[in-house]
Amino acid sequence: VTTLYVCGPMSGFDQLNEPAFRAAARHVTERGQLAVVPHDLKPAEHEGPCPRSHTSQVTGDHGVACYLRVDLAHILLYCDGLYVLRGWETSVGARVEVQVAAACGIPLEFQP
Numbered sequence: 215v216t217t218l219y220v221c222g223p224m225s226g227f228d229q230l231n232e233p234a235f236r237a238a239a240r241h242v243t244e245r246g247q248l249a250v251v252p253h254d255l256k257p258a259e260h261e262g263p264c265p266r267s268h269t270s271q272v273t274g275d276h277g278v279a280c281y282l283r284v285d286l287a288h289i290l291l292y293c294d295g296l297y298v299l300r301g302w303e304t305s306v307g308a309r310v311e312v313q314v315a316a317a318c319g320i321p322l323e324f325q326p
């Protein structure tokens with residue numbers, strides 16, 4: 215079974231854009247594939263303050279880097295492809311995920 219990671223913009227949206235991610239995940243599972251939604255992944259655990267990254271943006275108790283580390287690891291280790299939501303270009307994290315997937319030969323499917 216193919217597992218697709220749903221990738222898209224989160225910060226700046228109500229509920230971190232979770233409804234759009236869930237709708238995409240439903241679409242993917244209705245096709246008989248599995249979907250991973252980043253909202254279900256726990257941020258990386260660490261001692262002390264969050265690692266700094268390109269942005270000081272914080273979501274909940276963690277900085278962006280703590281989420282991105284886990285998201286990228288999950289994509290590389292457990293996913294066969296990315297399902298990329300509309301508007302991904304506006305998100306630094308989504309752009310990084312798309313670039314990493316492309317560089318690693320992980321197929322991209324763009325939401326029509």
Ligand SMILES: [Zn+2]
Pocket residue numbers: 257258260263264265275276277280
């Ligand atoms: Zn952190």
